[in-house]
Amino acid sequence: MKVLRDLFRDFRFTVSFIVLVIILILAVLSNFSPYEPTLWHVVPVDLKPSAKYWLGTDSNGQDIFWQATFAVRNSLIISLIAALVSRVIAILVGMVAGYVGGATDRVLMFISDGLLVIPIFLIFVLLAMLVRQYMNLVLLGLMLSLLSWPWDARLIRSMILSLREREFTKTAILSGTGTVKLVLNEYMPFAMPLIFSTLINNMAFAIGLEITLAFLGLVNLTIPTLGTMLNWAITYQAILLGRWWWVLTPVVLSLFLFIALYWLSVSISEYLDPRTRIQRVGA
């Protein structure tokens, strides 16, 4: 509890925590939606926000508020799949490269460096073009996870490299601890905070990429996500026609989501790294 109290002292943590809780509530609300998210023309089209339709309705005849709850939920699902799977890859690659070292390390690091510098966005476009007809939430999440691990694998590797030199590693090995057990029991606790903060960053990255791919029309446009909502708004020229409530809903939601995720990760990693914490407090 002391940890939480310390974290809440940072106003960025407090703000992002509140925003994320609100967004989570929105996502949960999608279960109580009176409308089916994939059906069109269930409400009158192009209505301004009113007491009956809180955020108005769009040109597809969908209620924007309830549509937004589904969009938030689906964007979060995609980003969670992407972030969790890529975390597993990053942990495996980072730990193997750091612990085994030698040629294995060089090959793995070469691959991750290579993936870091090539424009993976274009590779995504290529991939998405080809699997467009099978596209769904899970597949999109898996695709995003496939290429977003290299940076974090690097971080974990360098952490393992320094842990390997520590005294307790030798003690553990000499007292007969197996490699798997050593890595899982002794190294994981050290790596956990790092993994958590990269997890948050990775979620933001996945949501951003989903929006971009949706804007290019490369995802399944019938599944509401923040990206597809925006895509429909643009397709129907909502800006030029002055339907601001339609454009602003996904834009404002994603602005808040991105800023909240970033602030959460910054405040947590600053809390975990006492050096930056001291700089912030100004000792």
Added chain:
Amino acid sequence: MTFLKRYLIPRLIQYVLVIWLGITVVFFIPRLIPNDPVMRMVNEMRARGSTLEPGAMDGIIRDLTEMYGLQGSWLDQYWAFWGRLFRGDFGVSFFQFPTRVNRLIGTAMPWTLGLLVTTTAISWIVGNIIGGLAGYYSRKTWSRTLDAIAMVIRPLPYYIFAFALILLLGWVVHWFPITGGASLGALPTFTWVYIKDVLWHAFLPALSLSVLGGAVTFQTMKLIVQNVNAESYVQYAKLGGVTEGRIVSKYVIRNAMLPQITGLALSLGQIFSGALITEIVYGYPGVGMLLYNSIIRADYNLIMGITIFAIVGITTAILIVDLTYPLFDPRVRYY
């Protein structure tokens, strides 16, 4: 000599290997998908109602089969693929049929390069200078204010930020044109009027790219400088009575710049992707717009060509940045 052996040659080998890795990934992606990409592409084009004469369609099927290199074993295909690349042959575009992919990319490239090089240079240099100063004077109010602004801008994706700028500056207050690279019908000539027109249209895309890039550079630079500040040689210089301007420029920023050069090299790929998206949002006639059109028309050849160009271009740019590194870091020069 040792510099050559320990820095230059490993770096060149890495350069070649990364290009090989990237292009190999591009080669294998269509092959790992369990359906015939050629017929799928052709069907998709038909479904979109592209009207082409029968001869053209045959050409496309042949071209696609060849571009995917679907004759022979994977190894044969792989060799043929590289053979074509070395001849600089990316095939023809489908949506502008007989035009070669190279020509299309060649026309779009100057726009993207102009935008990308200018904004990257501006954002990197300005971001570093302001970030350095803000890091050195981290207790001042202006430094904290800038930091707070960067905290808000930094997490925004290129797409959302560009969109917000359009809404605000192009649509609400009408200060800037919201689309295009030049006024409609303007002839590309070397007159002041035309150049002014181009710059006018480039302003918003350039602004969104430089502000986003600058925010990242600013933040990382500020953090690094704050760490350098705590080093004993800075304290020593202060106690020794070295003037503050000299400490900031020669001791602090000079040292803090080194990781920033590496950082620039590592983020070039991301910056490039961001520029493509920004171009699409603003309808700027560069490679990004070309990519958008080719996605809409399912022009696989063109997408492939753009990707391969980008891989080679970006790794080359990174190589150039890395090769200038010894100019800034004498330790690398005198191994």
